[in-house]
Amino acid sequence: MKIAQENKNDVVICKIDGEINISTSPELRKFFDNLVQNKTKKIILDFTSLSYIDSSGLATLIELLQRIKKIDGKFYICNMSDKIKNIFEITKLHKLFEVFENQELALNKF
Amino acid sequence: MKIAQENKNDVVICKIDGEINISTSPELRKFFDNLVQNKTKKIILDFTSLSYIDSSGLATLIELLQRIKKIDGKFYICNMSDKIKNIFEITKLHKLFEVFENQELALNKF
């Protein structure tokens, strides 16, 4: 997994390249922790290049959601592939997360 | 397999990225045929990014050697990894091909 960070005003966009799975989750968690420690309250996870996620990856995302809520922040997800969207819908996690079609729509929501 | 072509005067350097195996060999053969048809007589195969070769790949290289000889041309190989060099040595094919440590040494030999 690679994470490319881009800042747009006070929003941090994280483009995730690769997989969020049981062995890459710690990396994502660490990256996110750093952002939260630096008081970043607006985060977008861009899933354009996310090729795979498993149930431990889903658990990690739920964890991140709870952390950002604790500091009164928000994180949005955008650019899910149809397959990833399908996994979110099956598990009904699309109701827990705020998911947008693209970066622009997510940015405008903050 | 990807082949990146670079021309230095009348020498064509082909950087091969990936594997020369039973399924990629036709691609390399085609690429080489085009060069030979265009009367290219000086070719360097740069193996810096060659990660794998099997016996059908070795056979393909022998074929290429014979084609270039037919038009009185030459092809050199450079930048073999230790593992690939080991395969050439085991099969004694390092005696058939002209192998150089790096591009410069190969270029100077023409």
Place this chain on the structure above:
Amino acid sequence: MISEHKLNLSLKDIPQFTKNLVGELKPLDINKDILFDIRLVIEEALANAIKHGNKMDLTKNVFLKINASSKRIDIEIKDQGKGFDYKKLPLPTEKENLHKYSGRGVFLIRKLMTQVKFFDNGARIKMTKLLKK
């Protein structure tokens, strides 16, 4: 293509292993979304076998069989644990469970496969995906 595996992987090795395992099916020319599902269910079942079945004991093995054609994929995974009550799992999609970190593995397997059956008290799972061509 049929393959049988006797494994003693740790959890962190699973994604790499399943990626390669599913990669072996490429000659069958199966749609990539289906390969995604197949990889996911194998990963979930392997993680359960290692974590809950074998309780992380690496001297214990997990046994995996795959029989794949362009028409159907059959997978069997067996651990050396005591099994579990697979009929009494909470639904992860209920409101009170949606925030939980766990409990989605077996649910995803059931949703993504055409047929799922447990044996040996739950220590052995057999699952099938029928493919339309």
Place this chain on the structure above:
Amino acid sequence: MISEHKLNLSLKDIPQFTKNLVGELKPLDINKDILFDIRLVIEEALANAIKHGNKMDLTKNVFLKINASSKRIDIEIKDQGKGFDYKKLPLPTEKENLHKYSGRGVFLIRKLMTQVKFFDNGARIKMTKLLKK
């Protein structure tokens, strides 16, 4: 890790298949040059089994077993052909053979593995690589 495979691959599928197969051994933490050799010998033996053994008949199968640990790797490959006279192969490293396009498979297998044995008249090959740690 042990795995057994019943395959009907065509020649062009071999490299992708062996890449994934050897990828599955990554948890064992074996040196990458050794994995190169292991992949190569499997590929050569599979190609022989499909081409010379099964004579490209895709209704016939090739059977493959791997037993791998950090100490040794054992591989067995079996086809449904008649075998061959494995004791009478020309040396590909002889001057008159150096230009030939074929005849390096079995030679490479013998050079790269610690032990190689043929059975069933040559239709089954067993090979072992001992690993020093």
